[in-house]
Amino acid sequence: MIQERSKNIMLSLGTLFVLGFCLTPFVWMVIISLSKRPDFLIRDISPFTLANYIDILSLENLHFLDYLKNSVVVAGGTAIVSGVIGALAAYAVSRISFPGKIALIFGVLGLSMFPQICIVGYLYKFMSSLGWINTHSGLILPYISWSLPLALWILMSYFSQIPRELDKAAHIDGATRLQILFKVILPIALPGFLSTILLLFMFSFNEFLFALMLTTDFRARTVPVGIALFQGLHGELPWGYIMAASVISSIPVILIALFFQRHIIQGLTHGAVKE
Amino acid sequence: MSRELREAIPFVVPLVLFICLFILLPVVGTFWSSLWRDVSFITREFIGFENYLRLFKDLQFWRATFFTLLFPFVSVSLEMIFGIIIALVLNEQFRLRGIVRGIALLPWAIPSVIGARIWQLMYRYDYGLANYILKTIGIGPVNWLGSPISAFLSLVVADVWRTTPFVAIILLAGLQTVPEDLYKQARVDGTNALQRFFKITLPLIKPIVIVALLFRTIDAIRVFDLIYVITGGGPGGITTSLSLYGYKFFLLGDFGYGSSVSIILFLVAFLLAIGYVKIGRFREAPL
Numbered sequence: 355m356i357q358e359r360s361k362n363i364m365l366s367l368g369t370l371f372v373l374g375f376c377l378t379p380f381v382w383m384v385i386i387s388l389s390k391r392p393d394f395l396i397r398d399i400s401p402f403t404l405a406n407y408i409d410i411l412s413l414e415n416l417h418f419l420d421y422l423k424n425s426v427v428v429a430g431g432t433a434i435v436s437g438v439i440g441a442l443a444a445y446a447v448s449r450i451s452f453p454g455k456i457a458l459i460f461g462v463l464g465l466s467m468f469p470q471i472c473i474v475g476y477l478y479k480f481m482s483s484l485g486w487i488n489t490h491s492g493l494i495l496p497y498i499s500w501s502l503p504l505a506l507w508i509l510m511s512y513f514s515q516i517p518r519e520l521d522k523a524a525h526i527d528g529a530t531r532l533q534i535l536f537k538v539i540l541p542i543a544l545p546g547f548l549s550t551i552l553l554l555f556m557f558s559f560n561e562f563l564f565a566l567m568l569t570t571d572f573r574a575r576t577v578p579v580g581i582a583l584f585q586g587l588h589g590e591l592p593w594g595y596i597m598a599a600s601v602i603s604s605i606p607v608i609l610i611a612l613f614f615q616r617h618i619i620q621g622l623t624h625g626a627v628k629e
Numbered sequence: 630m631s632r633e634l635r636e637a638i639p640f641v642v643p644l645v646l647f648i649c650l651f652i653l654l655p656v657v658g659t660f661w662s663s664l665w666r667d668v669s670f671i672t673r674e675f676i677g678f679e680n681y682l683r684l685f686k687d688l689q690f691w692r693a694t695f696f697t698l699l700f701p702f703v704s705v706s707l708e709m710i711f712g713i714i715i716a717l718v719l720n721e722q723f724r725l726r727g728i729v730r731g732i733a734l735l736p737w738a739i740p741s742v743i744g745a746r747i748w749q750l751m752y753r754y755d756y757g758l759a760n761y762i763l764k765t766i767g768i769g770p771v772n773w774l775g776s777p778i779s780a781f782l783s784l785v786v787a788d789v790w791r792t793t794p795f796v797a798i799i800l801l802a803g804l805q806t807v808p809e810d811l812y813k814q815a816r817v818d819g820t821n822a823l824q825r826f827f828k829i830t831l832p833l834i835k836p837i838v839i840v841a842l843l844f845r846t847i848d849a850i851r852v853f854d855l856i857y858v859i860t861g862g863g864p865g866g867i868t869t870s871l872s873l874y875g876y877k878f879f880l881l882g883d884f885g886y887g888s889s890v891s892i893i894l895f896l897v898a899f900l901l902a903i904g905y906v907k908i909g910r911f912r913e914a915p916l
Contacts, residue, residue, distance in 0.1 A: 379748065442644070446640035495651055
């Protein structure tokens, strides 16, 4: 009994420590975003204020709302297109046994391990020659390609759970493969498909290096680049603005992560756990 | 052409097209660029492997390579050890598992740049939270980002914060596939907790451990965002990774040399991935 109880106490302490370590930076981000000065630890207590939030949402020369809009457009466009293209490929991979299938799956998985830096230098020249630097499509197109391995891998695991008898029945009724995908498979895998789209959104929303290289100003710059390049007037970093911007931009991805944690974890671990 | 292939082609063509245009072509293009003297405003000139010879004699390149190997080694080792411990705790702790699992996803879910900005602020010498805590418990302030070793460790801590919970969740999913009966039987046989871990748990979750290890290592080897924000590669270039080193040359307009740095990073990542796959298969065979 005593042993059981001390084990429980140890477990609780361990859990508390993990939670504290995970959450402290978040709490700090919120505190700084609500403080008038970021240096209140060494000066007198700084009054609570919403000024940082009001400023970044209203001062146009900070361009935060532009960055946010660009991020949503780019990540949203990427998630939808990549989800559909991924679904097409995942259907073929999970339903048709064509030659080269295994090579395709592992080839695509291998590509996702390429360091971005070996893509971005050439991509910059490529996009410059097309005149697509600092445009939404100049970001969306590489993002689609960069997120496709994730889309394919997750959707593949969802689709392979759906019984093939359904396909056969639809096929006998005269449905084409495209109809089977959109009228049979996708409706059944809808929760999985939607959480894949959200995961793809999160993935593109968070991307930094491509956006850093391929955008030059507020017309296409995304939130991560905006936050990384925020500069004060006199060299000192405007920490209040940075943290307020961080809080606002974290909210959508935090909501996605909390509401869809089960699906995200399932999608990410499916292949690995099953095999 | 077989009927299956004919049917599959329309479904995979968009994927293949996108990947060829925006991933494969750029990688091949980067390799091609690395064979040229390709600097903005100067006439391009084919120079074969001269950029690579220059790399060989470039001390800062060797430093960046060393950092690029040491950083994943230290941070991924810590992430795996803590990740397994946290996963084991979560596997025992039933009541809080849902909440803890949700919270543990957060550091990984937010943009890495935001996490990096928060750590950068907490590491500040004058009014950072880290030094404030140290001062409260009576240890002098540390210039976290000012000296090579502490800057390195600061980056490791920030990386561990971002990815350990995620590693733990992946491993937890693996732990939950281990049948409870196996432990019961082992308990009856009189084994202790450590024996059960090494004889039952670890062998059964080995495939997922290797997958997590592979993904984390590849990710840590190409580390960029964290360093770009927190140290900018400093102090004195000591925390510059190969990704950041290559990027700095792109920024200067030296595409040839930057490309050759990138290709080396590519080779390092490629060799490591092959190594892991080999180890993974090799160890699976006797099971």
